[in-house]
Amino acid sequence: LDVISTKDLLIRPSVPRFFVAGDRVTLGAAVHNNTSQTLPVTVRVEAQGLTLESPAVQEGRLPPGGVARFEWTGVVGRVEAVDLTFYAEGGGFRDATKPTLTRPDGMIPVLRYVSLETVAAVGMLETPEPRLEIVAIPPEPEVTGGTMTLRLSPSLAATALDSLAWLEHFEYECTEQTISRFLPNIATYQALLRLNLARPDLEERLRQQVAIGLQKLYAGQHADGGWGWFTSMESDPLTTAYAVFALAQARSSGFAVAEGVIERGVAFLRRSLEAPADLPPWKANRQAFMLFAMAEAGAGDAGRIVALWEARKEHLALYARAFLAMALGRAQADHPLIPTLLNSILEQASVTATGAFWEERGLDDFNWNTDTRTSAIALLSILRLDPKNPLAFQAVRGLMAARRADRWETTQETAWALMTLTEWMVQSGELEGNYTWTARLNDQALGSGTVDPAHIQETVTLRQDIAGMLREVGNALELSRSAGPGVLYYTVHLALEEPVERIAPRSRGLTLSRQYLRLDDPCLQDRRQPCTPVTSARVGDILTVRLTLVVPRTAHHVVLEDPYPAGMEAIDPSLKTAPTVGQPPELRRVDLADPFGGYGWWGWWWFGHVALYDDRAALFAEYLPPGTYEYTYMIRAGWAGRFQVRPARAYAFYFPEIYGQTEGTLFEITR
Known part of the structure; x- marks a missing residue:
């Protein structure tokens, strides 16, 4: 017995599970007319955190039992999340909904590529003498955004x-x-x-x-x-x-x-x-x-x-x-x-x-x-x-x-x-505190507060966009407190951003590269054939992602992370709905003396755990001997747009200074 529960007029959004700041994306919504009459419909989208480039309100006519797709293009801003609400109305019927595969608050997360994270200053104030910290922002033009975060902890x-x-x-x-x-x-x-x-x-x-x-x-x-x-x-x-x-x-x-x-x-x-x-x-x-x-x-x-x-x-x-x-x-x-x-x-x-x-x-x-x-x-x-x-x-x-x-x-x-x-x-018993504090940046008030027993367990976090900070010279951050018992701990953290297409590969003990290949690329069947990487696809296309990791010396507890373009989804081969076309995911070690295959392929899995997340694939290896490793998996293009693809990165989990990353890139998907 099949029971179908629906509405006379139904709208179903189709949007990615995440965005990257700066993505230009095509949002979609399918509107279903489940009545026996033709309906004129008005469809609209409300977007916060995304600037629409097409009219928010669109109109159309749906035949009895018909369905029509409506689309909007927009650019994702430098925000924490995007809030989307879709509406359909016509013939006395109406429906409204939000995307379902979102954060618990119903919003779609917006990711950014942070090219540099550094602790600009750290210390503690035990006495009323003021403390001056100089926070320098790199003058390179590649740095297009970022945030300075000051955390003050009274205990x-x-x-x-x-x-x-x-x-x-x-x-x-x-x-x-x-x-x-x-x-x-x-x-x-x-x-x-x-x-x-x-x-x-x-x-x-x-x-x-x-x-x-x-x-x-x-x-x-x-x-x-x-x-x-x-x-x-x-x-x-x-x-x-x-x-x-x-x-x-x-x-x-x-x-x-x-x-x-x-x-x-x-x-x-x-x-x-x-x-x-x-x-x-x-x-x-x-x-x-x-x-x-x-x-x-x-x-x-x-x-x-x-x-x-x-x-x-x-x-x-x-x-x-x-x-x-x-x-x-x-x-x-x-x-x-x-x-x-x-x-x-x-x-x-x-x-x-x-x-x-x-x-x-x-x-x-x-x-x-x-x-x-x-x-x-x-x-x-x-x-x-x-x-x-x-x-x-x-x-x-x-x-x-x-x-x-x-x-x-x-x-x-x-x-x-x-x-x-x-x-x-x-x-x-370090839980005493009774004093006031102030923070000033370039002689402008950044924040102030009072520490007392009722707030001794509360950290205060202050943020400043680097657009409001000096680039040519250092920024003067002055911290001060009044007399009284207690210690004020502080950290100053910088997170700087740059466009992904300007990000170059980096190698600090590991070397990593990434290619997007069509399923019929000859090199997937014969390693002696040259590969033809692509940077574009059509909605519905399935591509193979090839990651190549070079490990010059034995490495322990290695993590490899490969972010997807926001308009794509990884195909999980463990699901019964996964397509059978192409090759299943596999990870092999390539013999450096015979890099073109043959008996040089070693057939066991060196990465003992592989996970596919909404925004990335992640592989984990407890031990990697010196060698060259390749991992391939498939992704499907699901949404049109021009997407920023963050670099793939491999690193020693407990020694992050040992790492390698690919370049960033742009990937375009058309219908």
């Missing part, structure tokens, strides 16, 4: 809440990011309780986030007891140690953890431990983290901790020493090795005017580590084992100086920094 609690929001809305869902999202929530939840801060709404939201995170971890645990970077990947000791640590933190904070989950994870870690004598440095560092996680879960092993230190002390990273010290503190709090471990960390601290920090001797890209992450973990070990040490406050200042806007650079840096700063907040 570490306010900073923590901002960073929690960033983690909560982080776009990818690997196991590490799932944990990094809810681990700081646990710490913040405990801080609220220990400091007697009455925030019932926040407490409930934190509990919900923890519960969601726990359920995802339960679902992601493999039969061997471990976890992989993505659920589709094999279990590995690094991710498993992080999961066990998170579950142990949840359990010790009073959250119910499913029976046997932690125990199976600990068993996996125990099976993964190796004799320390011959471990390479990266494995020794990882084993220190594993022993720390086991100790947090109540399975500490002082003998193994000491053995690892004795065998590899000269090669252990500073963060690994901190993990061993904290693990030994859990396993045997009075062990005589703890002061030795702690001193080996303290003596390596660098103290400057902006605070204390730690720098590792080398890069440990196997284990998600950076110097900022090391500084957070080192500080956490001090707070746990020597909380009265005067270096702790300097390390807090140094960690705050490493912020980038409302977060730190990676999810790992942000999670460990939040957990550490929350512990400091609890120990120091």
Whole structure:
């Protein structure tokens, strides 16, 4: 039995799921006459954030049971989102609707290409002396727009809440990011309780986030007891140690953890431990983290901790020493090795005017580590084992100086920094504040406010379009505050934009290229044939996207993102409705000695997780040996217009300074 529910006059919009600022797009709407009479109809669109180039109101006649398409062209502005409403009226009938595949608020997001993001200034005001920061805007003509954002946080609690929001809305869902999202929530939840801060709404939201995170971890645990970077990947000791640590933190904070989950994870870690004598440095560092996680879960092993230190002390990273010290503190709090471990960390601290920090001797890209992450973990070990040490406050200042806007650079840096700063907040009681503040840009008022106990957890965000700033000389940003208790933390963040067609390829350790090819291009069948890339198509055409990534040295935790033109949609081969024409998506490694195929093709999937989003394809590889990789997938042209295509980008997820990107381009779709 088929039941059809409809209206006599029905309008159905056809618009992209997103836009890029500057796109020229053709909006469409199909109007259905479901009556038995001819209807004169008036159709119109209301658009906010998009400038129409054709009349908003159009008229037509629809025969009985007929349908007609109406179109409007327009240019997308530099806005956060576009709001569209479509109307149809005729013969006494009317209908109105908005596009359905939108944000929860019914608006269509507008994306921009930010060519440069930088922290122009970061610091804290502890006294009434004013602070002058010079903010320079690059004079290059390619910079056509952008925003300066000033964030003022009156406490570490306010900073923590901002960073929690960033983690909560982080776009990818690997196991590490799932944990990094809810681990700081646990710490913040405990801080609220220990400091007697009455925030019932926040407490409930934190509990919900923890519960969601726990359920995802339960679902992601493999039969061997471990976890992989993505659920589709094999279990590995690094991710498993992080999961066990998170579950142990949840359990010790009073959250119910499913029976046997932690125990199976600990068993996996125990099976993964190796004799320390011959471990390479990266494995020794990882084993220190594993022993720390086991100790947090109540399975500490002082003998193994000491053995690892004795065998590899000269090669252990500073963060690994901190993990061993904290693990030994859990396993045997009075062990005589703890002061030795702690001193080996303290003596390596660098103290400057902006605070204390730690720098590792080398890069440990196997284990998600950076110097900022090391500084957070080192500080956490001090707070746990020597909380009265005067270096702790300097390390807090140094960690705050490493912020980038409302977060730190990676999810790992942000999670460990939040957990550490929350512990400091609890120990120091840093929640006092009673002063006023002002901010002036080029001697013009930018903002002002009052900090008191009722607003101590609230960050103030001020934005200035760079069109209103100086380009030839630096811009004077003056921050001041009155006398009184408390600290005012601030960051100044610049996001600069340029037209995508002017963006050149960049290579910083990785090289990436992108081609749009027609399905009948000979090079798709025979690599010896030259390819003929295209920059235009007709509505309904299906194209193949070819991405080529060159990895000159072994890379870890690589992400490849390929944004689509707004007028196109990726074809998901897992759907039963996906067309069978062309080639299915595939990713292969090309032998550099035989780049034209043949036996040079290696047939396994190096990227263990692939996801197709509304605006981009994303691929994730835990490990990539040196080589050249190609990924192909299909997209369909769905809407006419002239679209700005943002560069594709490949980067090391935990070391974003290692990256490669393609050029930006324009793509035209006609009917």
